[in-house]
Amino acid sequence: MSAIKRARKQATPVRLRVLRFRLRLGPTQAARCDFLRREAARVWNRCVELDRAWREAGLKLTAWALEKQLKAATARKAGGDFELAANTTQAVVEAYVEAVERFRRRQGAAERPPHRQKAHFTVAWKAREIQPQGNRVALACGRGRQPLVIPAFGLPWERVRQVQLVYRHGDYWLHVTLAEPAPSQRAGDSAGRAAGGDQGEVHALTLSTGDRHLVLVGRRLRSEWRLWHKVLARLQALQSRCQKGSRRWRKLQAAKERRLGRILRRIEHLECCIARHAVAWCLAHGVSTLYVGDLGGIERRAQGRRHRQRMHFWRRARLLRRLRQLAARHGITVVVIPERGTSRTCPACGAQHKPRGRVFACPNGHTAHRDVVGAVNILALGLWGELLPGRPLPREQETTYLRPDRQKAALAA
């Protein structure tokens, strides 16, 4: 059983949180990381071979028995020559058994058990192999071998459950699983206020409690996404002119991964900023439930037809996921509701109006910020399940232009 699964079963509720850090490595250390990831892949490949041989011999093992047998067969005692700590080798076996379990659960026509040989695999260290040494951390690689020494990133290492060495977009990353006490349901939490949230392209997120409003300007995010699409289109056009799998094609593929990865990292950071600003604002205004509009119904069905639209959904979903995670950590519940009609109904008189620019101006003379109207309506839908007219029109709103460097300040608590 993996460390993650075990933690979930513990009596005292703990919340596991994964933090990611990019490692800046010299050539020697990068080569060491590459070597360790190859070793982990060797363990995986051994599991694939053994499992296949046992299957072909007619052996039917339960997941539990398979895990036990594979662990025994890959151990140092049994001649396992992997240059990894025993627990690290076992973590690969656990990952393999989990993959087998997944396959068994949804065994269909085209499904095959894990069969592909891997060149690299994620290396995992469990708590026992992690030795903090001041501002560095040593990750054990087995008796008699040099540990992998990496920066400590100022983490509370006594609460770290697992460390993973991941390769992503041309860099090595450290995924650190941290155990935190789960937030207890404080009395009065449920009595907190509710707010509505509207996601948009220009204004990434607009929040409203009915009388207070916050507009988070996401132009920066949009421009990064534009760049992402542009780079993708350009490199794909070049790729379409050469033979798939050729040297030139592979070179372009690597460039695509590297360049898109770099942009995506900036996007991730911006999304994180937006979520932080939003959660900080909710905490400051005593909000415990946040209703966020989702594109439901007809629009969702159009997904398969247009690529651009699909990307749009994907982008919204990313930000929403980030917001949901961060909100949960601060005891705020995010409820997703269909947002149909929320952008074109006047909160004051209920008249229908499709705004053209940034200002919502209904035929009866009510005007307000377009996205704030959306957020106010989503709040109404969340609270009462329908859009009731007669609500005061938002007159002013707070506007925050995202400055990534301020993200920490936004959520000091």
Ligand SMILES: [Zn+2]
């Ligand atoms: Zn009106």
